[in-house]
Amino acid sequence: MANINDNFLKLKAGYLFPEIGRRVNAFCDANADANVIKLGIGDVTEPLPEAIRTAMHSAIDEMGQSQTFRGYGPEQGYAFLREAIATNDFQSRGCDISPEEIFISDGSKCDTGNILDIFGPGNTVAVQDPVYPVYVDTNVMAGRTGEADENGRYEGLTYLPCTADNDFTPSLPEQPVDMIYLCYPNNPTGSVASKETLKKWVDYANENGSIILFDAAYEAFITDDSIPHSIYEIDGARNCAIEFRSFSKNAGFTGTRCALTVVPKSLKGKTANGDEQEIHALWNRRQSTKFNGVSYIIQRGAEAAYSDAGKEQIKTLINFYLENASILSEGLQSVGINVFGGVNAPYIWLKTPEGMKSWEFFDHLLDKAHLVGTPGSGFGASGEGYFRLSAFNSRANVEEAVQRLKSLMG
Amino acid sequence: MANINDNFLKLKAGYLFPEIGRRVNAFCDANADANVIKLGIGDVTEPLPEAIRTAMHSAIDEMGQSQTFRGYGPEQGYAFLREAIATNDFQSRGCDISPEEIFISDGSKCDTGNILDIFGPGNTVAVQDPVYPVYVDTNVMAGRTGEADENGRYEGLTYLPCTADNDFTPSLPEQPVDMIYLCYPNNPTGSVASKETLKKWVDYANENGSIILFDAAYEAFITDDSIPHSIYEIDGARNCAIEFRSFSKNAGFTGTRCALTVVPKSLKGKTANGDEQEIHALWNRRQSTKFNGVSYIIQRGAEAAYSDAGKEQIKTLINFYLENASILSEGLQSVGINVFGGVNAPYIWLKTPEGMKSWEFFDHLLDKAHLVGTPGSGFGASGEGYFRLSAFNSRANVEEAVQRLKSLMG
Numbered sequence: 178m179a180n181i182n183d184n185f186l187k188l189k190a191g192y193l194f195p196e197i198g199r200r201v202n203a204f205c206d207a208n209a210d211a212n213v214i215k216l217g218i219g220d221v222t223e224p225l226p227e228a229i230r231t232a233m234h235s236a237i238d239e240m241g242q243s244q245t246f247r248g249y250g251p252e253q254g255y256a257f258l259r260e261a262i263a264t265n266d267f268q269s270r271g272c273d274i275s276p277e278e279i280f281i282s283d284g285s286k287c288d289t290g291n292i293l294d295i296f297g298p299g300n301t302v303a304v305q306d307p308v309y310p311v312y313v314d315t316n317v318m319a320g321r322t323g324e325a326d327e328n329g330r331y332e333g334l335t336y337l338p339c340t341a342d343n344d345f346t347p348s349l350p351e352q353p354v355d356m357i358y359l360c361y362p363n364n365p366t367g368s369v370a371s372k373e374t375l376k377k378w379v380d381y382a383n384e385n386g387s388i389i390l391f392d393a394a395y396e397a398f399i400t401d402d403s404i405p406h407s408i409y410e411i412d413g414a415r416n417c418a419i420e421f422r423s424f425s426k427n428a429g430f431t432g433t434r435c436a437l438t439v440v441p442k443s444l445k446g447k448t449a450n451g452d453e454q455e456i457h458a459l460w461n462r463r464q465s466t467k468f469n470g471v472s473y474i475i476q477r478g479a480e481a482a483y484s485d486a487g488k489e490q491i492k493t494l495i496n497f498y499l500e501n502a503s504i505l506s507e508g509l510q511s512v513g514i515n516v517f518g519g520v521n522a523p524y525i526w527l528k529t530p531e532g533m534k535s536w537e538f539f540d541h542l543l544d545k546a547h548l549v550g551t552p553g554s555g556f557g558a559s560g561e562g563y564f565r566l567s568a569f570n571s572r573a574n575v576e577e578a579v580q581r582l583k584s585l586m587g
Numbered sequence: 588m589a590n591i592n593d594n595f596l597k598l599k600a601g602y603l604f605p606e607i608g609r610r611v612n613a614f615c616d617a618n619a620d621a622n623v624i625k626l627g628i629g630d631v632t633e634p635l636p637e638a639i640r641t642a643m644h645s646a647i648d649e650m651g652q653s654q655t656f657r658g659y660g661p662e663q664g665y666a667f668l669r670e671a672i673a674t675n676d677f678q679s680r681g682c683d684i685s686p687e688e689i690f691i692s693d694g695s696k697c698d699t700g701n702i703l704d705i706f707g708p709g710n711t712v713a714v715q716d717p718v719y720p721v722y723v724d725t726n727v728m729a730g731r732t733g734e735a736d737e738n739g740r741y742e743g744l745t746y747l748p749c750t751a752d753n754d755f756t757p758s759l760p761e762q763p764v765d766m767i768y769l770c771y772p773n774n775p776t777g778s779v780a781s782k783e784t785l786k787k788w789v790d791y792a793n794e795n796g797s798i799i800l801f802d803a804a805y806e807a808f809i810t811d812d813s814i815p816h817s818i819y820e821i822d823g824a825r826n827c828a829i830e831f832r833s834f835s836k837n838a839g840f841t842g843t844r845c846a847l848t849v850v851p852k853s854l855k856g857k858t859a860n861g862d863e864q865e866i867h868a869l870w871n872r873r874q875s876t877k878f879n880g881v882s883y884i885i886q887r888g889a890e891a892a893y894s895d896a897g898k899e900q901i902k903t904l905i906n907f908y909l910e911n912a913s914i915l916s917e918g919l920q921s922v923g924i925n926v927f928g929g930v931n932a933p934y935i936w937l938k939t940p941e942g943m944k945s946w947e948f949f950d951h952l953l954d955k956a957h958l959v960g961t962p963g964s965g966f967g968a969s970g971e972g973y974f975r976l977s978a979f980n981s982r983a984n985v986e987e988a989v990q991r992l993k994s995l996m997g
Contacts, residue, residue, distance in 0.1 A: 178765075178796030178855070178856060178857040178863075179707075179765040179766055179856050180706065180707030180709055180710050180765065180856060180858075180859070181705060181706060181856040181857065181864050181866070181869060182705050182706055183858055185705065186858065186864075192875075220659045222658065223653065223656070224651045224653055224656050225650040225651060225656070230648075233647050234644060234647055237635075237643050237644055240635040240842070241635060242634055243632070243633065243634055243981070246634050246842075247842040248630035248631050248632065248842045249841045249842060283879070283881075283882075286876075286878070286879045287878055287879065290876065290877035291877065294592065294728065295591060295595065296589060296590065296591060296592055297589075297591055297592050297593065298592075300590055311876060311877075314876045318704065318876070318877075355588075355590065356589055386589065387589060388589045429658075431658040431879075432650070432656075432657040432659060432660055432882065432883045433882050434880070434881065445588070446588060446591040447588040447589065447590050447591065448590075448591055448593055448596065449590070449593045453588075454591050456591070463595075466696075466721060466725060467696065467697055467700035467721070467725060467728075468694070468696065468697055469696045469697065469841075469844065471693075471844065472693075472844040472882060473842045473843070474884065474885070475882055475884070
């Protein structure tokens with residue numbers, strides 16, 4: 178009989194969001210009249226910007242005429258989109274990134290998982306803790322870990338704790354690691370990295386021959402001018418970093434699907450013989466062989482995010498969600514809750530009151546205020562005692578949520 | 588320094604379609620006035636059906652209103668599409684396939700590659716020869732082969748020759764194999780499998796505990812009522828087969844991107860302990876962790892393929908390409924070329940005249956008739972001496988191509 182990949186069996190069954198769904202459904206079944214407000218999953222709620230919809234309508238019309246019909250596109254993405262990204266997201270901020278170094282995909286979740294295809298099984302891996310679970314789970318699937326312990330930490334991974342004690346800024350690993358996942362603005366803590374912090378990581382990676390997998394999915398929420406939007410704003414990053422970006426959280430593409438990954442041509446890895454190998458060529462081969470590009474219609478929509486109208490409409494969206502974050506943050510602070518994030522990020526990371534455990538606070542909020550958030554411990558052992566609230570919701574729901582929090586805890 | 592996946596270094600540099608592109612570009616540079624007609628790559632050319640465009644326009648409008656906006660969808664695909672597929676593609680043909688067994692994706696190329704994530708490294712693999720190169724290359728990347736020999740055959744893979752001598756119907760493997768790729772209607776040979784042929788494979792797989800990876804991307808081109816469209820038309824297939832399907836070649840989605848993979852809940856694999864494990868659960872976990880679903884807009888387009896208008900418009904498209912195939916086929920036969928396929932498939936597979944090698948015939952056709960096809964040897968050693976022509980083109984181009992073939996070889 179065909180063998181399965183046994184590494185899958187190491188994955189913990191109770192994945193965070195399904196468990197939240199289970200508890201919410203159970204509550205709703207028992208309390209049919211409750212108006213539950215969900216501030217858990219980081220999913221956008223506001224309509225797609227008009228400039229983007231207009232561009233997609235036009236692209237569909239092009240697909241209806243023989244002369245302008247598009248079949249297979251380049252697996253790497255259309256030049257029109259790669260060029261718009263290179264100019265607007267990178268070159269405008271002084272990053273030396275060319276269109277050929279940008280690969281368009283249907284999601285950062287896919288790319289952060291699929292990127293592991295091109296790396297050897299023996300690499301050691303470090304992750305921030307708490308962390309977006311996909312980085313960990315995809316390494317488990319790829320066989321780079323042992324079993325999980327009772328706190329959910331997998332043997333063989335290096336966890337870098339991020340708590341209020343270190344201002345959510347992890348220390349460098351004590352033992353050298355080959356691959357490091359960094360996410361800034363951070364999911365789930367909403368913290369950001371200064372130029373100095375990123376420089377420390379870039380220098381570490383270049384000294385140790387490590388590769389940084391930099392997830393910048395939330396860069397559009399940065400309001401502080403001194404905070405870098407891209408790791409390529411740091412000297413030396415072209416030699417050690419891959420960057421992931423998405424249209425999900427800025428342009429509202431969580432249901433529309435478009436993202437990108439930057440692999441600089443100067444980035445190298447090592448073969449078994451000790452030779453150096455261009456990582457760009459490997460990712461290009463991986464994508465050419467296992468991917469067929471993003472829909473032409475969607476790529477035209479993403480391109481419109483860089484038009485004057487698109488930029489303006491996205492700015493309005495971002496400001497809307499940031500105002501939500503601010504309302505949530507102020508409301509929580511007014512009842513004595515210790516909050517982090519929410520300024521350069523759409524997530525509020527809060528310390529649970531009275532030393533409650535994360536899941537205990539989850540049940541308390543759901544039961545007493547009919548509010549859903551995400552237990553910090555679901556993102557890793559160092560998230561225990563913390564809780565995440567998302568600013569992605571309507572203004573009315575956010576204001577109602579704050580009223581309920583005040584009633585409950587005020 | 589981080590290690591790369593050394594298996595990538597085994598891949599042959601000269602991948603088929605880039606090499607064709609290189610030769611065509613060189614020819615065009617030297618012959619700027621030549622009107623080159625491309626019948627090489629299997630890419631559709633006719634406009635997207637109106638029913639599909641209308642559905643996608645509506646979906647974009649829904650995305651523009653808060654009340655109907657869609658964020659993250661189910662990673663497995665929306666129920667409306669999975670139900671339409673289960674009813675129309677499977678249950679209508681007597682196949683016992685439920686919507687929960689259907690996973691929507693952005694391409695069969697992705698799925699046939701990604702499916703390997705859930706299987707162990709030790710499985711033995713058989714492929715038809717000639718074969719769609721992605722099946723082979725993704726197994727090379729996953730480390731299931733040794734190096735390639737001078738014919739491009741990788742050590743460790745079992746090749747099942749398909750030539751005119753065996754009517755393009757391969758024999759069962761001499762040694763048991765764990766995984767078998769079958770593609771019907773076949774790319775590149777255009778051959779089909781009867782119920783009896785498929786029954787032989789299903790029985791073999793069930794006896795040996797093998798899994799069949801069945802690629803049915805071209806099923807819509809079947810004109811012969813006795814030929815199965817799905818492997819699930821065969822008793823026992825639910826216990827041994829995964830089926831891949833696509834909207835690329837029927838509804839013209841090569842640039843729009845939507846496909847599906849069927850994993851029956853009754854399909855099992857073996858863990859290292861010898862326990863049985865549901866393959867469906869593994870694929871569900873893989874997709875939930877490394878994929879975020881297909882764009883809502885595109886899924887609404889795919890759903891419209893099953894409306895009355897959509898079905899009618901797709902039928903018109905298929906008939907158009909099949910008429911192209913018929914025109915090509917008759918033209919070739921009129922000048923004494925031995926042709927296969929082209930009746931239940933959009934590909935003509937022809938024996939090169941006068942014992943020419945595949946690439947020799949490629950250069951001859953390009954040079955003398957300004958026609959581009961695909962050398963059979965590019966699909967595998969058993970394709971040597973054969974050549975593929977695609978019926979995906981405008982009628983005018985197909986008729987002009989036939990005139991040129993007649994002038995050249997008549």
